[in-house]
Amino acid sequence: MDCIFCKIIAGEIPSARVYEDEYTYAFYDIEPQAPVHVLVVPKQHVTNVIEGAQAPGMMQHLADAVARVVELEGLQQSGFRTVMNTGADARQSVQHLHVHVLGGHPLNLTMG
Numbered sequence: 001m002d003c004i005f006c007k008i009i010a011g012e013i014p015s016a017r018v019y020e021d022e023y024t025y026a027f028y029d030i031e032p033q034a035p036v037h038v039l040v041v042p043k044q045h046v047t048n049v050i051e052g053a054q055a056p057g058m059m060q061h062l063a064d065a066v067a068r069v070v071e072l073e074g075l076q077q078s079g080f081r082t083v084m085n086t087g088a089d090a091r092q093s094v095q096h097l098h099v100h101v102l103g104g105h106p107l108n109l110t111m112g
């Protein structure tokens, strides 16, 4: 499958890892929209949150990993935003489920 995030998870494409466990991988976005911009992805390939909801445990594992990333990046007190883009209207550009974690400054009403 020609999926850039699957290749990142497999180590075939370099990434700046923030956190990893059995189910998830988290790394810095290559085009950050905020001082902290991390992508949290399931290791199992699904396209979006709708498919992810059908994979037992996947959304819980993602939420657990988001919590770890927030802790590692020191965002608990200041706050942060999570975003999951799905489909054309949301301009989803990578067809592998990912949670954007954005923070590190007061965020505006666009994504970052």
Ligand code: AMP
Pocket: 004, 013, 015, 028, 029, 030, 031, 032, 039, 084, 085, 091, 092, 093, 094, 095
């Ligand atoms: P979305 O538009 O929600 O599909 O977000 C995809 C995100 O993946 C964008 O913010 C991109 O900057 C990011 N991205 C694409 N390729 C890479 C890469 N090789 N390493 C890190 N982030 C990437």
